[in-house]
Amino acid sequence: MSMTVEIDEPRCVAAGHCAAAAPGVFDQRDDDGVVVLLDPTPPAGEHGKVREAAALCPAAAITLRDRGGAR
Amino acid sequence: MTDVLVVGASAAGLATAEALRRRGFTGSIRLLGAEEHPPYDRPPLSKEVLAGTRDPERVVLRGADDLAALDIELVTGRGATALDVVRREVSDTAGRRHAYGSLVIATGLTPRRLGRFAGPAGVHVLRTVEDTRRLHADLLTARRLVVLGGGVLGCEIAATARQRGLDVTLVDRGPAPMARQAGPRLGALLADLHRAHGVKVLTDVTVEDPVVHEARVTGVRTSAGRIAADAVVVAVGATPATGWLRGSGLVLSDGVVCDSRCRAAEGVYAVGDVARWWHEGQGRSVRLENRTNATEQALAVADNIMGADRPYVPVPYFWTDQYDVRMQVFGDLAGADALRVLEGDPATRKFVAAAESGGRVIGVVGWNSARAVRRARGLIADRGVVDA
Numbered sequence: 244m245s246m247t248v249e250i251d252e253p254r255c256v257a258a259g260h261c262a263a264a265a266p267g268v269f270d271q272r273d274d275d276g277v278v279v280l281l282d283p284t285p286p287a288g289e290h291g292k293v294r295e296a297a298a299l300c301p302a303a304a305i306t307l308r309d310r311g312g313a314r
Numbered sequence: 315m316t317d318v319l320v321v322g323a324s325a326a327g328l329a330t331a332e333a334l335r336r337r338g339f340t341g342s343i344r345l346l347g348a349e350e351h352p353p354y355d356r357p358p359l360s361k362e363v364l365a366g367t368r369d370p371e372r373v374v375l376r377g378a379d380d381l382a383a384l385d386i387e388l389v390t391g392r393g394a395t396a397l398d399v400v401r402r403e404v405s406d407t408a409g410r411r412h413a414y415g416s417l418v419i420a421t422g423l424t425p426r427r428l429g430r431f432a433g434p435a436g437v438h439v440l441r442t443v444e445d446t447r448r449l450h451a452d453l454l455t456a457r458r459l460v461v462l463g464g465g466v467l468g469c470e471i472a473a474t475a476r477q478r479g480l481d482v483t484l485v486d487r488g489p490a491p492m493a494r495q496a497g498p499r500l501g502a503l504l505a506d507l508h509r510a511h512g513v514k515v516l517t518d519v520t521v522e523d524p525v526v527h528e529a530r531v532t533g534v535r536t537s538a539g540r541i542a543a544d545a546v547v548v549a550v551g552a553t554p555a556t557g558w559l560r561g562s563g564l565v566l567s568d569g570v571v572c573d574s575r576c577r578a579a580e581g582v583y584a585v586g587d588v589a590r591w592w593h594e595g596q597g598r599s600v601r602l603e604n605r606t607n608a609t610e611q612a613l614a615v616a617d618n619i620m621g622a623d624r625p626y627v628p629v630p631y632f633w634t635d636q637y638d639v640r641m642q643v644f645g646d647l648a649g650a651d652a653l654r655v656l657e658g659d660p661a662t663r664k665f666v667a668a669a670e671s672g673g674r675v676i677g678v679v680g681w682n683s684a685r686a687v688r689r690a691r692g693l694i695a696d697r698g699v700v701d702a
Binding site: 258 | 329332333336355356375376411605606608609610613633635640642682683684685687689691
């Protein structure tokens with residue numbers, strides 16, 4: 244199954260929990276720490292980490308969609 | 315009967331319900347919320363929403379469609395009034411009983427109002443979106459705002475109001491703003507920050523009474539004299555919302571007392587601001603009032619409902635935005651005996667520092683250094699363990 248990652252950048256509070264949980268998919272800008280999406284369609288091996296990252300985000304700024312568009 | 319009843323439909327309750335579904339829980343889940351809104355996020359209230367730069371609708375975490383897609387039943391506008399742990403039932407304000415298999419208590423906090431300040435128009439607390447709308451409306455006409463309490467919330471409200479051009483006085487009974495959360499040295503830096511922006515910061519000052527004229531507040535009497543005000547915010551902390559649990563048999567002591575698995579009794583868990591649990595790493599009972607704890611603890615509670623037997627041992631984290639400073643803290647600052655700057659310079663408001671106790675790093679703090687502070691988090695010894 245494929246996964247698409249979407250970021251609601253204005254909501255991001257730069258906690259960095261996503262980059263800690265899934266460093267292959269999320270990083271942070273140097274200046275303000277706002278999320279940088281490295282891979283909007285991560286490979287299956289990353290899906291578990293990405294789900295954890297989305298769950299940990301204190302601003303609920305990460306949305307995950309399956310191929311069919313459901314969350 | 316609902317398999318999992320979550321009392322409290324804010325961040326922690328929602329995150330627990332979502333985590334259960336993500337882990338494949340197929341039973342029924344009901345979220346019972348006292349407010350009339352779908353689950354929403356509180357940190358933006360004292361900042362963007364109060365400033366008027368974010369529409370209050372934009373703080374909703376999950377709408378009705380999202381919850382329906384997850385097969386989570388949301389009941390709003392109903393507070394819980396009683397718990398019967400033997401019959402496994404919760405009663406609500408409409409007189410309905412909710413039988414449950416497992417119960418998650420996520421009722422959060424109630425702001426302290428300071429008795430003498432409850433009543434006059436122009437006196438505010440800030441916890442809900444309605445509180446924020448009322449304060450925002452008052453700030454449109456007020457010229458002078460007095461904020462009582464220099465914790466995270468009081469500091470953020472002071473900064474937001476000052477940036478809207480109000481004449482702001484921040485009153486704290488301690489030696490510096492946020493001294494309890496951040497220690498005296500960072501507190502002094504924060505006091506400098508507020509003063510540099512034109513806020514009058516009064517420390518070591520106790521609050522006495524409101525000055526009231528025709529049922530409206532016109533000032534505050536303090537140990538440092540009288541301060542004129544068109545509006546007053548009481549931001550002197552909050553207490554765990556456990557009134558409905560009195561007589562339930564659960565142990566209540568500044569929160570719902572839980573074991574290391576966030577379990578208060580057989581089949582009863584607590585999560586978020588209301589939960590006091592045994593932190594095995596720190597060897598003491600802990601209650602955290604921060605947004606990140608709500609989601610992290612929810613994951614542990616969901617795991618334990620599903621039989622994981624997992625202790626909850628987080629490194630505490632909080633952040634605050636004031637003016638052009640974003641301050642981020644991992645671990646513990648207040649218990650430190652030294653603060654060592656690792657990079658940057660506090661004078662430039664961009665730095666990372668380690669808080670040490672007996673030579674061990676127990677916390678890290680960054681100002682405008684989000685990436686660097688995340689890297690520095692690894693310096694914290696033993697996942698934030700401190701000597702009890």
